Structures are given as C-alpha cells and as structure tokens.
Amino acid sequence: MELNYYSDLAVRLVNSEQPERGEDTLTSVDAVRELFGAHSTMARRATEADVSRLRAVRTRLRAVFAAASEGDEVRAVDLLNALLMEFPTSPQISGHGDLDDEGRPRWHMHLAEQPANATAAYAATACMGLAFHLTDLGVDRLGICQATPCRNAYLDTSTNRSRRYCSDRCATRANVAAYRARKRRENSLDRPVEAGREADGDAAGGRGRSGPVSGRTAPAAQRTTEAGED
Ligand SMILES: [Zn+2]
Ligand SMILES: [Zn+2]
Numbered sequence: 001m002e003l004n005y006y007s008d009l010a011v012r013l014v015n016s017e018q019p020e021r022g023e024d025t026l027t028s029v030d031a032v033r034e035l036f037g038a039h040s041t042m043a044r045r046a047t048e049a050d051v052s053r054l055r056a057v058r059t060r061l062r063a064v065f066a067a068a069s070e071g072d073e074v075r076a077v078d079l080l081n082a083l084l085m086e087f088p089t090s091p092q093i094s095g096h097g098d099l100d101d102e103g104r105p106r107w108h109m110h111l112a113e114q115p116a117n118a119t120a121a122y123a124a125t126a127c128m129g130l131a132f133h134l135t136d137l138g139v140d141r142l143g144i145c146q147a148t149p150c151r152n153a154y155l156d157t158s159t160n161r162s163r164r165y166c167s168d169r170c171a172t173r174a175n176v177a178a179y180r181a182r183k184r185r186e187n188s189l190d191r192p193v194e195a196g197r198e199a200d201g202d203a204a205g206g207r208g209r210s211g212p213v214s215g216r217t218a219p220a221a222q223r224t225t226e227a228g229e230d
Contacts, residue, residue, distance in 0.1 A: 004129070004133065004155075005129070006111065006125050006126065006128060006129025006130075006132075007126070007129035007130045007132065007133040007155060008129070008155070009035070009036075009037075009122060009125055009126035009129060010061050010126040010127065010129060010130040010153070011153050011154065011155060012035055012037070013026075013035060013054065013057065013058050013061060013122070013126060014058055014061050014062045014065060014152070014153040015152045015153055015166070016031070016035065016058065017055075017058060017062075018149070018150070018151065018152075019062075019151055020148065020149035020150070020151050021149050024055075026051060026054060026055055026058065027051065028051065029046050029047060029048055029050070029051065031051070032046040032050045032051060032054060032118065033046050035054070035122065036118075036122065041096060041110075042112070042115070042118055042121040042122065042125075043118065045115075045117065045118045045121070046118040047117070047118070049117070050117060050118045050119045050122075053117070053119035054119050054122060054123075057083070057087075057119060057122070057123045057126075060079065060082075060083055061083070061126070061127075061130075061153075062153065063079050064076050064079045064080045064083075064130070064142065065142050065143065065144050065153040066144055067079060068134075068139050068140065068141075068142035068143065069142065069143045069144040071140075073139040073140075076134075076139050076142065077134070077139065080127060080130060080131060080134065083123065083127045084127050084128070084131060086123075087112075087120055087123035087124040087127055088124060089111040089112055089124045089125075089128050090111075090112055090113050090114050090115075090124075091109055091110065091111050091113070092109070092110050092113040093107055093108070093109060093110075094107070094108060094109070094110045094113070095107050095108075111124055111125045111128050111129075112124035112125055130142075133155060137156075137157070138161075140156070140161060141155055141156045141157070141161070142154075142155060142156075143155075143156055143163065143164065145164075145165050145166035145167075145170050146164045146165060146174065147165050147166075147170035147171070147173050147174040147177075150165075150166060150170050150173075152166035152167070152170070153166070154166040154167075
C-alpha cells in the first residue's frame with residue numbers, strides 16, 4: 001500500500017527543520033517541490049506562498065509527533081484530527097500516463113485531486129498517510145529522535161517497538177555520548193582514590209561504586225603497580 005509512502009511525506013516535512021540547531025531547509029519554491037518527491041503533479045502548482053503555508057503545517061505536524069513521543073496519545077490524535085478536518089482528502093484513482101511493462105497505467109490513489117493549492121494537497125496526503133499509520137500500528141510508533149540536539153520525527157516500524165532515534169547515525173552518536181558520559185562519571189569517582197587503585201577492572205557495576213577504596217583492601221591482582229609495598 002502506498003499509505004506508508006504518504007505518511008513519509010509528514011516525516012519529510014517535519015524534518016525540513018532542525019529547531020534545536022536553528023536550521024531550516026524549507027526556504028524556497030524549489031525546496032517545496034523537492035519535498036513532494038515523486039508526487040510531481042502536485043509539486044507543479046507550488047508557489048512562493050506555499051513556503052510559509054507549509055511551514056505552518058510543519059509546526060502543527062511536529063506537535064503531533066511530540067505529543068506521541070511524550071506518550072500523550074489523546075493529544076496526538078486530537079491534533080491530527082484537527083489537521084484532517086482542515087485539509088480534507090478527495091481521493092481519485094489516477095494513472096497519469098505512467099505505464100507498467102505491459103503498457104497498462106500504474107493505477108494508484110491520489111488523495112487530494114482538487115486541492116486549493118500545493119500545501120493543501122501536501123497536507124491532505126501527509127495527514128491521511130499518518131492517520132492510517134497511526135491507527136494501523138499505534139500512536140507509539142510516532143516519535144521524536146532522542147539524540148539531542150536532533151529533534152527529527154520518525155515512524156517506528158521495528159518489530160519490537162524499540163526505536164528511539166531517527167537514523168542509525170543518531171543511534172551511534174547517542175551511544176558514543178552515553179559511553180563518554182559514563183566514563184566521565186567514573187573518572188570523577190576515581191579521582192579521589194589513592195594511587196594504588198586501578199582505573200580499569202570495573203567492566204560491570206563500576207557505576208555503583210560510592211567512595212574511595214583503600215589500596216590495602218584491593219585484590220592482589222590490582223596491587224601489581226604498587227611496587228615496593230608489602
Ligand atoms: Zn500519481
Ligand atoms: Zn536524529
């Protein structure tokens with residue numbers, strides 16, 4: 001079904017802005033046309049006015065993802081319903097000259113065939129796709145990337161509903177950051193410790209250690225650096 005593809009329009013629009021980084025790529029008619037991707041028939045009608053119109057829709061769509069990501073399912077649904085009311089669909093089956101290998105039209109759904117403008121077409125399609133995704137798979141499948149400062153929206157299609165990041169790149173970045181933070185914590189715990197204690201050897205449970213450990217009580221294997229003692 002193409003609905004997943006349509007819900008991807010919602011993700012693409014939201015992620016045209018990185019609010020925490022102060023970045024925005026939705027700044028021109030060309031950028032609007034790019035968002036439409038393969039839906040070029042809708043993109044052709046884009047004008048300068050669609051830049052600000054789409055930005056306004058983007059803000060509201062981000063709020064849907066944010067509410068879902070915070071576990072506020074009712075709010076996410078309310079916000080999306082309001083968008084669906086405002087940007088209704090008018091579905092039509094279309095082929096528009098795109099033929100398959102046997103010369104038959106590739107029939108597919110156009111969800112907003114008579115839109116007032118490009119934004120109305122985009123919003124109707126994106127919101128309907130998102131609504132189907134949400135009702136089919138669950139509100140908890142909508143999320144906001146947890147690898148700050150990235151605040152990208154994503155749709156979780158993993159089998160165990162475990163996704164927390166928009167991309168592999170952000171997952172790696174978050175893991176590295178968590179590792180470094182843990183190391184920093186361990187180092188600050190280790191600093192007051194006497195010279196005799198090793199910094200390593202704490203692969204498991206090192207985080208829970210509370211205070212300085214006396215060199216004399218350390219296991220024999222860790223005392224090898226204390227040359228001359230004993
Ligand atoms: Zn089409
Ligand atoms: Zn991310």
